[in-house]
Amino acid sequence: MVKKLSNEEKVQVSAVVVTYNRLAFLKECIAALLQQTEKVAHIIVVDNHSAQETQDYLTSLGTKIDYLRLEQNIGGAGGFYSGIKYFAKKTQDDFVWVMDDDTIPAPDALKQLVAAAKIVPEVGFLASNPKWIDGSPAVMNVPMVAHPNWTNRLDAQQQLIAIKQASFVSIMINRSAVLKVGLPIQQFFIWGDDTEYTERIKRQFEAYLVPNSIVVHKMKQNQNVDIIQDTPNRVGRYYYAYRNRLYNARQRSNKEVLRYWIQLVTMIVKVLVKPNSGKFKKIGVMLHGMWSGLWFKPQVEFVQGQ
Incomplete structure (x- = not known):
């Protein structure tokens, strides 16, 4: 049963940040968390076995953070699994607010999420409004709306948009949802873990986008992942993309599995006909993932x- 929150009640929130060798972004992210107008109860930093300089910096923060250093890099999926598990086992906080290390929340981002949580007591998770560095929507992270006509829930203070999935770039998850549906799947390694987890929560709880909760996702480029355009040294990781996408499609419906096959064949044709290097390596990675x-x-x- 989801706990109903009153307007006067203090909501305790843990933030989980997953990092791997991006110290400049990490410092900016932690600074933004420490400057939130709604105080964060715990800042849990999951370090995917970064280099020594990251370890030294995080150690220097002392009690400002809960530092969880992993023995090896188990990917973003493993990092979020570890951080949310730590939240559930080591704290009694009401919500966990998850994000990548290159996510920079506006000063009132958490305040807006907490205000929305008090409006919708049955909520499983709430998503921030992700922007790129130029203020445009962050293409990879825009939550998927639940209804084609953008059915809204309106309130004097908030306009909440029903969604059915979101990325781990700033979502606040109810403790009750974590305990009921379980943890993210760490074996995903990268890509698709947030889709799977938020869809799993949405099957049993409500979920909304909070437009006034703004975060900036400082990606190098504002675009979706694309095996055709990506650099040769990153092609191998698309194995996880095609494996995880098929798993997620299987959890939804036979129609979604068919859609996956159509997209796979279409992408193979594009790789063959478009000028790009390493065509057969790319096709091999896609087929291996499939x-x-x-x-x-x-x-x-x-x-x-718990």
Whole structure:
């Protein structure tokens, strides 16, 4: 049962930041969290085994943060799994606010999320409004609306838009949802873990975009991942993209699986006809990911004894 919050009640929120060797962004992100007008109860930084300079900086912060250093890099998915598990087991906070290390929240971003949580007591998660550095929408992170006509829930203080999935670039998840649906799937490694997790929550809870909660996602380029345009040294990671996409499609419906096959064939044709290097390596990575996706059956882990 989701706890109903009163307007006067103090809401306790843990922030989870996953980082890997992006110290400049990490410093800016933590500074923004410390400057929130709605105080963050715990700042949990999950370090995916970054280099020594990141470790030294995080150690220097002392009690300002909860520092969780992993023994190896287990990807963004493993980082969010570890951080949300830490939140559920080590704190009693009401919500966990998750983000990448290159996510910079506006000073009132958390205040807006907390205000929305008091409006919608049955909420599973709330998503911030992600922008790129020029103020345009962050293409990779725009939440997927639940209704084609953008059915809204209106309130004197907030306009909340019903959504059915969001990325881990600033979403605030209800503790009750974490305990009921389990943790993110760490075996995803990268890509698709946030889609799977937010869709899993949405099957049992409400979810909304909070337009007034602004964050800036400082990606190098404001575009979706694209195996055709990406650099050769990054092609191998698309194995996870195609494996995880097929897993997610299988969780939805046969129609979504069919859509996956159509998109895969379309992308293979594009790789073949467009001028780009390493065509057969790219196709091999996609097919390898697809094949693995047919047999990929990770188990959802639940937090025990909470």
